[in-house]
Amino acid sequence: IMDSLRHWVNDYHIDGFVFVDAASLIEGPSVGLLTRSPLIEAISFDPVLSKTKLIADGFSPVEALHK
Secondary structure (H helix, E strand, O other): OHHHHHHHHHHHOOOEEEEEOHHHHHEOOOOOEOOOOHHHHHHHHOOOHHHOEEEEEOOOHHHHHOO
16 A cells, blocks of 8 residues: 555655545454554655645445445
8 A cells, every 4th residue: 555655646746645434444453443543654654655645534435335
């Protein structure tokens, strides 16, 4: 994922990303929630990606289908 995000920033000059269903980024491997998302933490410490904007969308298209 990190390589793909860097590719978009470096080659296409993208300045930000939207994560749809961002709640899934903090779901742990078991039933609990993580206090820190490993992906977001990696982005925040990356020299290229840390300068981008991140938008977290809480909408889950999967949950919308089941309602």
